[in-house]
Amino acid sequence: MKNLLPQNLIRLAEGCASPLFVVGGSVRDFLLGYPLGDKTDYDITSPMREEELLSAAEKCGFLIRAVYRHTGTVKLEDGEGRGYEFTRFRSDKYIRGEHTPSETFFTEDISLDARRRDFCANAVYYDIKKGCFADPLGGMEDIRRGVLRTVREAEKVFSEDGLRLMRLARISAETGLSPDEECLAGARQNASLIGDIAPERIFAELRLLLLSDLKHGDAEAPLRGLLILKETGVLAKVLPELTLGDGMEQKRAYHDHDVLTHSLLCVRHAPPEIRFAALLHDVGKPFCMLRDGNFHDHDREGARIAEEILLRFKAPRKLIEETVFLTLNHMCDFDCAMREGKVRRKIVRIHEQLPALLALKQADFSACKGDLSPAPTVVKWQNILIKMQEEGVPFTLRELAVNGRDLKTAGVPEKLTGRMLDELLLYCAADGSRNGHAHLLRHARILMKSEMRNW
Ligand code: ATP
Numbered sequence: 066m067k068n069l070l071p072q073n074l075i076r077l078a079e080g081c082a083s084p085l086f087v088v089g090g091s092v093r094d095f096l097l098g099y100p101l102g103d104k105t106d107y108d109i110t111s112p113m114r115e116e117e118l119l120s121a122a123e124k125c126g127f128l129i130r131a132v133y134r135h136t137g138t139v140k141l142e143d144g145e146g147r148g149y150e151f152t153r154f155r156s157d158k159y160i161r162g163e164h165t166p167s168e169t170f171f172t173e174d175i176s177l178d179a180r181r182r183d184f185c186a187n188a189v190y191y192d193i194k195k196g197c198f199a200d201p202l203g204g205m206e207d208i209r210r211g212v213l214r215t216v217r218e219a220e221k222v223f224s225e226d227g228l229r230l231m232r233l234a235r236i237s238a239e240t241g242l243s244p245d246e247e248c249l250a251g252a253r254q255n256a257s258l259i260g261d262i263a264p265e266r267i268f269a270e271l272r273l274l275l276l277s278d279l280k281h282g283d284a285e286a287p288l289r290g291l292l293i294l295k296e297t298g299v300l301a302k303v304l305p306e307l308t309l310g311d312g313m314e315q316k317r318a319y320h321d322h323d324v325l326t327h328s329l330l331c332v333r334h335a336p337p338e339i340r341f342a343a344l345l346h347d348v349g350k351p352f353c354m355l356r357d358g359n360f361h362d363h364d365r366e367g368a369r370i371a372e373e374i375l376l377r378f379k380a381p382r383k384l385i386e387e388t389v390f391l392t393l394n395h396m397c398d399f400d401c402a403m404r405e406g407k408v409r410r411k412i413v414r415i416h417e418q419l420p421a422l423l424a425l426k427q428a429d430f431s432a433c434k435g436d437l438s439p440a441p442t443v444v445k446w447q448n449i450l451i452k453m454q455e456e457g458v459p460f461t462l463r464e465l466a467v468n469g470r471d472l473k474t475a476g477v478p479e480k481l482t483g484r485m486l487d488e489l490l491l492y493c494a495a496d497g498s499r500n501g502h503a504h505l506l507r508h509a510r511i512l513m514k515s516e517m518r519n520w
């Protein structure tokens with residue numbers, strides 16, 4: 066493993082009198098056979114005091130980014146901009162459910178440090194100077210067998226820190242390690258403790274889980290993680306609106322799965338950019354079924370509920386907007402009955418979001434019956450889009466053959482130019498050959514005489 070570590074880290078270890086270990090994700094992933102790359106996060110640890118580390122780090126040209134003395138944590142950055150998190154060997158005491166320990170004791174005993182961690186596979190240490198592993202809890206054997214086991218009695222480990230419930234699903238998703246029965250049972254018993262964790266932290270873990278295939282390239286990763294959240298009851302605490310769809314039957318002709326399973330499978334078939342929308346696109350279905358006895362309007366209700374959920378998670382505004390848009394529009398032309406003229410106008414209106422919407426439609430289609438062939442609506446819309454491109458249909462105001470100034474010169478009142486430009490853009494959607502300067506000015510005059518009076 067030593068050959069793969071950053072040279073700066075090796076120099077730092079050699080500059081310390083005490084041993085310095087790599088621990089956590091990088092050691093686990095190395096033992097799993099995954100490559101250590103530029104993005105690898107190195108967690109380092111040692112029985113030494115922070116002072117010893119700080120002076121060695123300064124001598125080696127590291128920047129000290131932060132020092133938290135109560136937990137013995139130091140954040141470092143080497144000359145190449147790579148970050149490291151150092152934690153001194155310690156043992157933690159928790160108040161039930163709180164993420165931060167109530168008391169911390171520093172120790173020289175590596176097995177005490179191992180036992181304050183979450184999973185044995187995350188508690189394998191690599192002694193950088195000696196070039197050998199230290200494995201106080203048998204984590205290497207777990208990794209070999211492909212299992213995730215808690216460092217102590219599972220019920221206790223999860224009761225101390227609800228965030229571990231999310232880490233269990235996320236790490237299992239990323240690594241392919243499967244929780245053993247005791248681990249799952251301990252998580253199940255403590256599922257409600259997720260309620261004590263800040264929504265931002267839950268969101269960060271959920272996001273990593275939904276993108277877990279990107280870590281080591283395993284396409285099944287996000288679904289694996291979601292199923293663990295479901296199985297442990299954590300999903301019902303985090304996304305109760307979605308798990309109301311568990312066991313909720315759908316029309317057999319179109320669906321092989323209940324509403325919840327379909328939503329999870331949709332994530333499996335969706336590209337990374339739209340995973341939240343894939344998860345939430347049908348979140349309105351349980352609500353509508355329980356209120357009305359049918360799924361009508363589930364797109365509109367779903368968009369409202371998806372927004373509520375993402376606001377609760379304090380998700381970034383852009384993600385909320387995209388997810389709400391996609392949820393609201395995912396049923397658009399689901400039966401391929403929309404006339405071409407209307408599809409063309411819709412394509413122009415939502416031009417920027419079109420790739421995401423088509424990707425969601427494809428994922429939604431494939432998640433219904435496992436059919437990976439192109440979805441009929443997607444094929445239809447893509448063909449129309451190609452025709453429009455060949456005709457030279459403008460999709461943005463910049464591509465339109467007239468601009469605001471032209472319209473002003475032609476006598477369109479200034480306060481109406483914006484609206485008029487939008488109208489002209491939609492007018493061109495039907496036929497790209499309409500996008501000529503004279504043609505559009507003529508049409509603008511017609512609109513001024515007729516429809517504009519109602520604007
Ligand atoms: P990644 O590959 O995503 O970095 P990681 O396992 O290294 O995964 P980190 O958050 O970097 O995760 O944490 C480093 C190590 O610290 C973990 O491997 C684990 O040993 C310990 N750890 C982190 N968070 C917790 C927690 N909430 N409870 C117990 N131990 C934890």
Ligand code: MG
Pocket residue numbers: 089090091106107108
């Ligand atoms: Mg890490």
